[in-house]
Amino acid sequence: MMLESLIEGFLLGVGAAVPLGPINILLMNRALRNYPQAVITGLGAMSADALYLSLILFGMIQMLQGGILSYLLSLGSIAFLFFLAYRIYQDRNRHLSSEFKEDRQAKRSVFLQGLFLTLVNPYTLAFWLSIGSYTTSKELDPMMTLIGMFSAIVLWVTLIPYFVHRSKHRISMRVRYILNVFSSMLLLGFGISLIVEMIDWRLL
Template identity: 25%
Template sequence: MDFLPNPLIIPVGIIIGILVAAPVGPVNVLCIQRAIERGFWGGIAAGLGAMLGDGLIALCAALGVGAISGAVQVHRMTIQALGGLVLVAFGAKLYFSSPRFVPVTPNREHAETLRDFVWDIPQTFLLTITNPGAVLGLFAIFGGVSSFVEVNSYIDALTIVAAVMGGSLAWWVSLSHLIARFRHRLSVERLQLINRVAGLLLIGFGALLIGEVVVKRIGLL
């Protein structure tokens, strides 16, 4: 029986995965932009990167890796500044790049697949793991979950991590499918506007992260 996880872990993990994926943030902005520009598989590729990032953080939290949590706390401003710079770079690239609009009904012989957008996976993965808010938030969530759902073994820990990733993936599949159903109404000009707005939002998120670090540094002087 020790090899069977606590059955409550699975629904709790799925809910955590959805709650972590759903709020609007820099990663969400990029994933939504990818789904609008590139269609269902573009959104899935970006969502997979976010899911893998959430999964890695959740694994560390579920296994009680206190050293990682402590390192994040100690080096939080460095990580935050790095994350801010990455966001500004992604935002600037998105703002100035020409939209790559994937047709809604492509030629079957040249239909886009997940493999065509695989490079988006490491991009959103990097954005996720360099976001100190996401890291500390997941550690805090797991700390609260442990008060009413027991995670007593490695099987329990791995199960809840898998459930978190499953909930995150379910969110991105649903959102990408929803966007794919309505993106046919967009023109290249509207897509260019969406790219610029998304780019400005990413730059804004990055500037806020960097600004907070600067303010804290000045306050320490």
């Protein structure tokens, strides 16, 4: 049962990490220019996951379901997605060889971006709630499942940005420009989809 739980947890972690979403767009975009800060961004996102997990374990997650707090989370997510879309678009003409700052303040900033983007994303909350139900229904070992999940996520936020960063020399400025514009449009799209969901929710 422990091995089965570990494997299932790992596969769930892969399923959570791989799909294209706001945090992965941010990770890939950052990895093109600075690998360590891409990893720090991923660790910030993982910290948000750990926080939601803690709330589930202590039975406090219900206070975030529905109501005004859920509405505020969506508003925060929309605002932050639009902000990141603007920043990535603004960065479209910057050369890949130009470096990010390596000071503590810069590292703290990218960590908080990963943390906040994941924390205010309502889909993160829905994911962890579904994981809790899935683990209970299949009678998996909770600890081994979580170890498997976070192992997969750690591998994703360290290995994928590494491969992206190592391939940056093959990317021309023209391609870089297109990738930045495409990334900013995707982030705008995620934000707009949340607005549509909020409007539907208010009309129900």
